[in-house]
Every structure is written in structure tokens, then in C-alpha cells.
Amino acid sequence: MLSSLGSSASGIRAAFKMLDTSAHNTANINTNGFKKHTVVLSEAQGGGVAAKVNKTTSAGPLYLDTYGNVFEASNADYGEEAVNQMIARHTLSANIAVFKTVDEMQKTLVDLFA
Numbered sequence: 001m002l003s004s005l006g007s008s009a010s011g012i013r014a015a016f017k018m019l020d021t022s023a024h025n026t027a028n029i030n031t032n033g034f035k036k037h038t039v040v041l042s043e044a045q046g047g048g049v050a051a052k053v054n055k056t057t058s059a060g061p062l063y064l065d066t067y068g069n070v071f072e073a074s075n076a077d078y079g080e081e082a083v084n085q086m087i088a089r090h091t092l093s094a095n096i097a098v099f100k101t102v103d104e105m106q107k108t109l110v111d112l113f114a
Contacts, residue, residue, distance in 0.1 A: 006048055007047050008102065019088045019089075022081050026081045059075065060072050061073050
């Protein structure tokens with residue numbers, strides 16, 4: 001059961017990394033030339049989830065300012081970040097539920113053997 005706690009704890013950490021990354025992207029949407037970051041989840045060695053943050057290289061839209069200068073806008077998008085935050089919230093909720101369930105199961109086992 002300890003591996004279950006470790007797996008859900010790694011899922012909780014991954015969800016927080018997803019939320020942090022999405023918040024960072026959202027905060028920099030109006031920053032010229034900003035490249036959004038994405039979180040890639042993979043299986044961790046020994047179980048659980050590993051979250052890795054990658055910086056995208058795709059270009060943002062170009063725009064012209066009032067002086068005729070061309071700038072590259074951020075490639076982050078409000079809609080995409082809203083969806084990412086919802087996914088992270090549900091990932092966090094699911095892993096917290098698993099953590100609580102495993103904790104309750106361990107308490108029940110201790111009561112049975114006591």
C-alpha cells in the first residue's frame with residue numbers, strides 16, 4: 001500500500017507542476033516573444049508519474065505597432081490554458097481521492113490486526 005501512496009503523491013506533485021506551468025503561461029500571454037511551456041507526463045521509474053516541463057519553439061503571431069515595428073506576440077493561448085488548468089484540477093482531485101482511500105484502507109487494516 002505504500003507504493004499506492006507514493007504513486008498518488010507523485011500524481012499530486014505532477015498536478016501542481018501542471019497548474020504552475022499553466023499559471024506561468026497565462027501570466028506571460030501579453031509578453032512579446034514569450035514561448036509557452038508544456039508539461040509532459042511519463043511513467044516514473046519505480047512507479048508513479050514524472051512531470052517534465054518543455055519550452056515550445058513555435059512562433060507566436062506577428063503584429064505591427066503604431067510606429068510600424070513588427071513584433072512577435074506570445075504563442076500562449078487563454079483557451080488552451082483554461083483547459084490545461086481544468087485538467088490539472090481534475091488530476092489533483094483524483095490523486096487526492098486515491099491518497100485518502102489508501103489512508104483509510106491502512107487504518108482499517110491496523111484496526112483489524114490490533
